[in-house]
Amino acid sequence: MEELAVEMKGVTVAYNGVSVLEDINLEIKAGRYVGILGPNGAGKSTLLKTILGLIRPNQGEVAVFGQSPQKLRSHGRPVGYLPQRPLGNPHFPVSVLDVVLMGRYGRIGLCRRAREEDRQSARRQLELLGIPHLAGKLIGEISGGEQQRVFIARALGAEPRLLVLDEPTVSLDVCVQDEVFELVFELKQKLDLTILVVSHDIGAVARHVDDIICINRRIHVHQPPPLGRLGLESTFGCSVEYLFHGQIPHRVVKAQDD
Amino acid sequence: MIDLLSLGFLQRALLAGVLVSLLCGVLSIFVVLRRMAFLGAGISHSAFGGVTLGFLLGVNPLWTGIGFSVLVALAIEWAQTHTRVEEDTAIGIFFAASMALGLVFLHLSRSYNADAFGLLFGNILAIDRTQVWQIFGITVAVLFIILAFFKEMVFLSFDEEMAWVSGVPVKALRYLFLVIMALVIIVSIYLVGIILVSALLVIPGATAQNLGKQLWNMLLISAIVAVGCTAGGLLLSCLLDFPSGATIVLLLSLVYLLTTAVPWLRSRHTGR
Numbered sequence: 001m002e003e004l005a006v007e008m009k010g011v012t013v014a015y016n017g018v019s020v021l022e023d024i025n026l027e028i029k030a031g032r033y034v035g036i037l038g039p040n041g042a043g044k045s046t047l048l049k050t051i052l053g054l055i056r057p058n059q060g061e062v063a064v065f066g067q068s069p070q071k072l073r074s075h076g077r078p079v080g081y082l083p084q085r086p087l088g089n090p091h092f093p094v095s096v097l098d099v100v101l102m103g104r105y106g107r108i109g110l111c112r113r114a115r116e117e118d119r120q121s122a123r124r125q126l127e128l129l130g131i132p133h134l135a136g137k138l139i140g141e142i143s144g145g146e147q148q149r150v151f152i153a154r155a156l157g158a159e160p161r162l163l164v165l166d167e168p169t170v171s172l173d174v175c176v177q178d179e180v181f182e183l184v185f186e187l188k189q190k191l192d193l194t195i196l197v198v199s200h201d202i203g204a205v206a207r208h209v210d211d212i213i214c215i216n217r218r219i220h221v222h223q224p225p226p227l228g229r230l231g232l233e234s235t236f237g238c239s240v241e242y243l244f245h246g247q248i249p250h251r252v253v254k255a256q257d258d
Numbered sequence: 259m260i261d262l263l264s265l266g267f268l269q270r271a272l273l274a275g276v277l278v279s280l281l282c283g284v285l286s287i288f289v290v291l292r293r294m295a296f297l298g299a300g301i302s303h304s305a306f307g308g309v310t311l312g313f314l315l316g317v318n319p320l321w322t323g324i325g326f327s328v329l330v331a332l333a334i335e336w337a338q339t340h341t342r343v344e345e346d347t348a349i350g351i352f353f354a355a356s357m358a359l360g361l362v363f364l365h366l367s368r369s370y371n372a373d374a375f376g377l378l379f380g381n382i383l384a385i386d387r388t389q390v391w392q393i394f395g396i397t398v399a400v401l402f403i404i405l406a407f408f409k410e411m412v413f414l415s416f417d418e419e420m421a422w423v424s425g426v427p428v429k430a431l432r433y434l435f436l437v438i439m440a441l442v443i444i445v446s447i448y449l450v451g452i453i454l455v456s457a458l459l460v461i462p463g464a465t466a467q468n469l470g471k472q473l474w475n476m477l478l479i480s481a482i483v484a485v486g487c488t489a490g491g492l493l494l495s496c497l498l499d500f501p502s503g504a505t506i507v508l509l510l511s512l513v514y515l516l517t518t519a520v521p522w523l524r525s526r527h528t529g530r
Contacts (some may be wrong), residue, residue, distance in 0.1 A: 052423055073425050081423045091290065092416055093473045102413045106425020111406045138471060157422060 003030040004092035005194035006051055013046055020046045022217045024060070027137070030161070033188050035205035036198045038215040044198045045084065047215060048164050051196070061098050064162060076107045080155035080163040080193075084170060087147060090140040095134040096150050100125050103157020105115070120197050125153035128190070129183070134140050145176035145209070149183070156191070165197040169204070177201060268496065274390050275488040275506075278449045279458065281442050282482030284404060288435070291415040297334065299456040300349035301436075302443045304330035305383030306360035306452050308446075309377055314367035320392055320444065327440035330356055335436055359513045378452030380503030382492065393445050394509055400438050407431060410472065444485050449488065450503035459483065461510040468517040500507045 006028040009064065013021040020043045027112075028034055038044050049055040050062055053069025064072050064079060073079060075233040100122040101114050108114055126132045134142055137254045148168060155163055165184065169177035181197075181204045189193050201206045205212065289298055306325020312319030330352050337348040364374055377385065404411065410431055413421040422428040439459075446455045466480035491506030499503070 024342075038264055052417065055424065073423070076425060078423055078425050081420065083417070083419060086417060086420065088417065089291065091467070091474055093467075093471055094412065094416065095472070098412075098473075099416075102416065102420070103424055105409055105421070109412065110427070113409065154420075 004028065004063070005030040005032070006196070007061075007063040007066075008050075009061045011050060011057045013043070013050055013055060013057050013064060019217065021050065021057075026213070026221075028194065028211075028220060030065070030194050031188075031192060033209045034187065034211045034213060035196070035209035036133045036196060036213045036215060037200075037202060038146040039204060042220050043214040044215055045166055046214075047219075048081075048166050048196065048198060051162075052081055052164060058067050066231050073106070076158070078106055078158050078160060080158065080160035082148075082151050082163075082165040082168055084149040087139065094139055094140060095122055095135065096126070096131070096139055096142065097122055098227060099139050099150055100153045100157055101153035107158055121159075122153070122157065126150075127154045128187070130157070144172055145179065148172065148176075148180055149238070152180075152183070152187070156187070162194045162196070165195070167198055167200070169199060169201060176232055177204060181205075184208070267383055267385075270385050270387065270494055271389050271502070272489060274385050274393050275382055277393050277448055278442075278445050278486050279484040279488035280481055281397050281400055282446055282458040283462045284401065284477060285439065285442050285485065286414055286461070286480050287466060287473070288411055288440075288463075289459045290463030290467060291437075294439075295347055295456060296315055296346055296459045297331075298439065298459040300334065300353040300445065301327050301331050301440055301446070301493060302452050302455040302459075303353045305440075305444055305447060305477050307356035307363065308360075308376065309447070310360040310363035310367065310374075311382045312401070313373060320389075323444045323447070325422050326356070327444055328437050331399065331436035332433060334356045335396060335432060353397050353456075359448075371388065376451070378451050378453050379501060380447065380449050380454065382449045382502050385448055389448065390459060392401075393448070396441055396445050403438060407434065411435065425450035427474035450506055454503050457507040461507075461514050462487075465510075465514045465517050468514070482504045 004027055006026065008024045011021060011024040011026075012019060024047070036044050036047065046055060050057055051064060051069065053062075053073055062069060062076070067075075069079065097119070101118060102122065103125075104118050108118060116122040116150070123132060123135060129152060131146060131149050132151070134146060139147065142150070151161075152165075152168070155165075163184075168184070169180050172180065181201075184195060184197065185208045186191060187204055197205065197209070211221055281481070289295060302349045305323050307330075308323040309319040309324060312322035314323065334345065334348045334352055337343050338345045343351075375381075410426050413424070413426055414428060414431055414435075417461040418428055418432075443455055443459070444459040448456050449455075450458055462477075462480040465483045466476040468475035470479045487509045489505050491509040492502055494500070494509065495505035
């Protein structure tokens with residue numbers, strides 16, 4: 001039997017009495033690359049945060065590699081995570097190497113300083129992401145695309161088996177967006193990772209992932225490509241129009257209520 | 259000047275001032291990076307209630323002040339995480355309620371106005387030997403805690419959510435940081451008083467942001483600015499017969515204003 005990376009049974013999450021996720025039942029097998037699509041407010045980020053353990057469900061159970069996310073975290077094998085806006089203060093006075101090292105702080109433990117092996121591991125992550133030359137630069141001094149690479153390196157710092165990316169291309173230009181998806185695909189192959197990625201870019205997601213989860217409070221799982229118009233329309237709750245680039249729908253260019 | 263420095267009260271004031279400002283200089287970096295300046299002002303004003311409670315009960319106001327400030331700091335944190343109240347609203351409520359409580363305590367204790375004036379504006383020159391030892395003890399304890407949890411505090415300041423995901427005990431460290439802040443604020447009240455204490459928690463860190471780029475540089479600059487302005491301000495206040503707390507804060511503000519030109523000059527030089 002194949003190992004399950006994520007298992008959710010009857011998960012419901014509500015804020016102030018308003019449900020954001022309803023009765024989610026989901027199984028993601030280890031080693032899959034899964035895209036999560038949905039309109040604004042559909043619960044994409046909430047789904048990720050529930051898997052990470054940042055949000056506790058009102059009902060139901062979440063297991064990551066058979067353990068609760070909280071237990072996994074306390075055992076020093078947390079889930080690798082790239083938040084939607086990872087750099088709150090662009091003038092924060094830390095170097096790229098310091099940022100990548102942060103991903104290992106849970107493993108290093110309280111009241112202990114990073115050792116040489118931790119530094120070497122952080123440098124290895126930077127090499128893996130193709131940016132070893134940036135180690136000494138300040139995080140605010142590098143480009144947006146380079147920053148995303150640094151934060152992916154940090155997410156890999158604790159040597160996770162599951163990598164969760166929340167809108168990794170949201171503030172990047174189109175060329176860099178494709179680069180990031182390619183990079184994540186390469187990392188999956190090299191490190192044998194399970195990857196969950198939330199994105200608005202339907203075309204990019206459809207090109208790289210094994211499964212697509214369409215979410216709008218409830219979920220539907222699809223196997224791309226091609227990604228059916230009806231499936232997307234039922235998720236987004238409105239009609240969608242594709243702009244075709246070759247075989248794969250590249251982008252939703254218009255969304256309108258009839 | 260040498261005659262001045264041979265005076266016992268000035269020696270004690272200088273020693274206490276250096277210790278307190280060193281603490282404030284180090285903590286100031288975190289206050290600025292975590293954008294907690296208003297929280298600092300809130301806790302310092304809340305301390306008024308605790309210190310005047312000491313006057314009323316006839317016990318050492320340092321301990322009642324610490325207890326009260328820690329409680330208020332924790333209550334602000336609890337209110338914003340467990341209720342719908344935003345942090346600045348919670349601070350505004352506790353800040354005003356504690357000041358009002360302090361005024362009632364002061365009225366009931368029938369303390370001299372001089373006590374209240376010293377609390378509000380600081381009176382480092384009146385510090386005694388026991389108080390210097392108390393400040394020394396708190397300085398050592400707080401510096402030890404900051405050093406022990408330094409990497410986690412930096413991570414929390416950078417990205418709390420990610421720190422939690424990485425396995426750092428965020429909630430416990432947030433509470434610990436608030437306790438440290440309350441301790442530092444209470445001992446800083448000796449130096450500059452409740453009204454001006456937030457200046458010591460903000461200006462050194464803000465000045466360091468103007469001058470430094472790396473965290474350790476900024477820490478060093480912040481500590482040097484805080485200690486230098488405190489020692490300089492104290493001596494200047496004796497020479498000019500000015501209030502010591504106000505002189506220190508004015509000197510800090512002047513240094514900050516002068517350093518604001520540095521980032522501008524740097525950007526012109528690099529053409530960015």
